[in-house]
Amino acid sequence: MTPPLAVLVHGLWHGAWCWDDVRSALSARGVDSVAVDLPLTDLATDTAAVRAALDAAGRPAVLVGHSYGGAVVTAAGVHPLVRELVYLAAFQLDDGESVSRTRLGDLPDTRLGEAMVVSGDEVGLDAVLGPRLLYGDAPAEVTAAATARLRPVGRQVFRGVPEAVAWRTVPSTYVVCTADEVVHPERQRAMAGRATRSVEWACGHSPLATRPDAVAELVAERVAAVDAEPGQPGAAPSG
Template sequence: MTAPGALLVHGLWHGAWCWDAVRTALAARGIPAAAVELPLTDLATDVQATRDALDRFGRPAVLVGHSYGGAVITAAGDHPLVHELVYLAAFQLDEGESVSRTRPGRDLPDTRLSEAMRASGSEIGLDPELGPALLYSDAAPDVAAAAAARLRPVHRLLFRGVPEVIAWRAVPSTYVVCAEDRVVHPDLQRAMASRATCTVEWPCGHSPVLTRPDAVADLVAARIQELATT
């Protein structure tokens, strides 16, 4: 059988580039990995881009989603090559939910993310100071600055996109709660994590793909190793 690997799905305002350090760490562990470049125009288009990337990947996969990427993997995770889902501070949505409206979040405190968002026509960007401060609260200044320089606006439709498939009902899932997150409130993460097969919690901010790529790679490698031996 073709060796399993990891397909990585980024969140809002980012691109496949944000997984570079994780991909390097996975390569050092002998794990094949690829990152999807999402159009960030609407959820259905992003889901299709991920399904197309799985077709190209062509091997059994652990599908990893960060933040908004969780909504994408929830819908794309019924692809026949997907054997496990990993959510990193991500939206593990249920039927009828979107990233702007989740049932568990109704009675939970908000973060300052809405304060940081800047609308321009159909696009939503981020305040150049508050946005990165929330996204990369525990990152080294050079890492945060380099990432912030590559952020891009996204279409407002993404915030109300509802997944047509809820793959975690049939596919095992692992949820990583980022306990110091300033973007997706940790209490909301814990509520969504109750839907996962298993949960771990890390003392970090919203972007472990940049701040602790080795920890992300270790977790993904462990899930792939279990997949390879079953």
């Protein structure tokens, strides 16, 4: 029987390319993966892109979201093929929340707002502060390569509210990045309280670039756990 795969969902200003190192590490562990390229126009369109990827894969999946990608997997995770959610420094939103408005109490902010540059209906990043916040703990060459590929996003993505809240019915794992300068670690910890389980890593906002093996190891672990569940494809029979 075909085992589950990992479906990977990136954050704002990025593309499917940011998962390349993680996908290589997953492949080395025998785990198939798909990285979705989000339009980054609005949450509903991004959610539809992930649902289409799940339909095309046609296999049980662990759905992984980084940063804004957490809002997307929260909505898309009600897809019948999704078996588990993984949030990496991500927005594990509740009903009526958006990435710009959560009901988590009075929590500290980062300098992300200062780094955003609005031009018409698009939001980009300051060329100096943006990469510093996203990749502050990455080697200079990694930061430079990633920065060259960043793109503006639609203003609507910041106001999108998930049309479903998958973590209420689907198990979830949250990774808090304790040196994050984009999504404050205290905000992450508050959202992690909604997850089935959580762990903390001493890293900045982009473990996909700085700790791809650790990300792959965690995702592979969750894929294996799903695969071992009774009744799942590839699971050993119970009894």
